[in-house]
Amino acid sequence: MNSNLNSDADYLWDKTGEPDPEIQQLEEILGTLRYQPRPLEIPAGLHVDRQRSFFRSHAAPLAIAATVAMLLLGLGLWLGLQRLQRSPQQIVKSPDTPQVRPVSPDENQNAATAASSHQPEQKRIEESPRHRVNPSLLVRNSKRDRNTAVKDQQLTARQQQEALAARDQLMLALRLTSAKLSLAQRKAQSTNPPDLIHNQHKIG
Amino acid sequence: MKLLSRTLLKIASVKLAALAVLLVLGATTTAMAQNPRIETSQLDGLAAKASETVDVNIDESLMALTTKFLSTKDDDERKVKELVSGLKGIYVKSFEFESEGQYTNADLESIRSQLRNPAWSKIITARSKKDGSIEVYLMHTGAQISGLAVLATELKEITVINIVGPVDLEKLTQLEGEFGIPELGLESSKPKRKN
DSSP states (O other), X not given: OHXXXXXXXXXXXXXXXXXXXXXXXXXXXXXXXXXXOOOOOOOTTOOOOXXXXXXXXXXXXXXXXXXXXXXXXXXXXXXHHHXXXXXXXXXXXXXXXOOOOOOOHHHHHHHHHHHHOHHHHHXXXXXXXXXXXXXXXXXXXXXXXXXXXXXXXXOOHHHHHHHHHHHHHHHHHHHXXXXXXXXXXXXXXXXXXXXXXXHHXXXX | OHHHHHHHHHHHHXXXXXXXXXXXXXXXXXHXXXXXXXXOGGGGGGGGTOSEEEEEEEEHHHHHHHHHTSOSSSHHHHHHHHHHTTOOEEEEEEEEOXXXXXXXXXXXXXXXXXXXSTTEEXXXXXXXXXXXXXXXXXEEETTEEEEEEEEEEETTEEEEEEEESOOOHHHHHHTTTSTTOOOOOTTTTSOOOOO
């Protein structure tokens, strides 16, 4: 019994020993279902959708597009910055009631006319112990078309008025700048007396 | 092999994009840092308190227009024209008050913080508790001056001057008392410092 069991077990394990008819029958039945190597056949009518990530599949064009976009953004920023620097601010000076306000074209015209009478205004500045400023000098640059290049083209009357007013502004700015620089220079020199250097030179 | 080359191309594209972004950011930052125009609009609020206000804003286009009206025949105007030619802007804000303490340190700090940029170098500082102070800053582009800023404060006055473009400091300083520009004698009314 034991040896029969062992021989059955051997047949069952590695097909050695005495074959068991029942097992053989089972083998025949189940053998039809055993693995048979053959190439995979995909049905012709089957469509496989490629579900790849959009960003992965278009990485290179997207990177180039992002580069171009960043360059455009940078260019836009730079141009905006340049434009911001040129944007005029409209401020008018009034000695009694100081305020900041825009100037209308009519006011600008009046101011330009006043600015053209330059002599009495300058006299007043000379008389003043400090730099009192004539209000007529502080006309605002009215809005102008920055795109119109000021070259050899014919200047309009309005542009001439603007230029005259701006010339007075320019002179005023130069006056103040020059005065402040001179003062700074004098103060700096007074803190470094030249005698000290002179004496050192003598001793040396 | 084909897959490897495509992967390498993708990596290169991404790196290129990152490099471009860095370049754009760097260029923008540098452009902002090297800008000799200083922002002074934050001082506009002082105009309401001031008894005297000077506000001059001459940008490049207006400067070009203005120089057309400076005669080349007249010596004085020709010299002024030479001085301002090439300048891209002159901006001045000056407020004079009836009483002391009308402006604050925060007002000054808003200007000084811009001038602390390494592109600016302070060439003169004259301080006096009684008379106030004057600070003169220059911005250089290579060997050339590309901007000037002056911050002058007194007890009842604050002045900010900003010149954009190549400035001839010597000529500018010599302007006072010449070319029909009166000697303002700003220092004559004040006692001189003894050192």
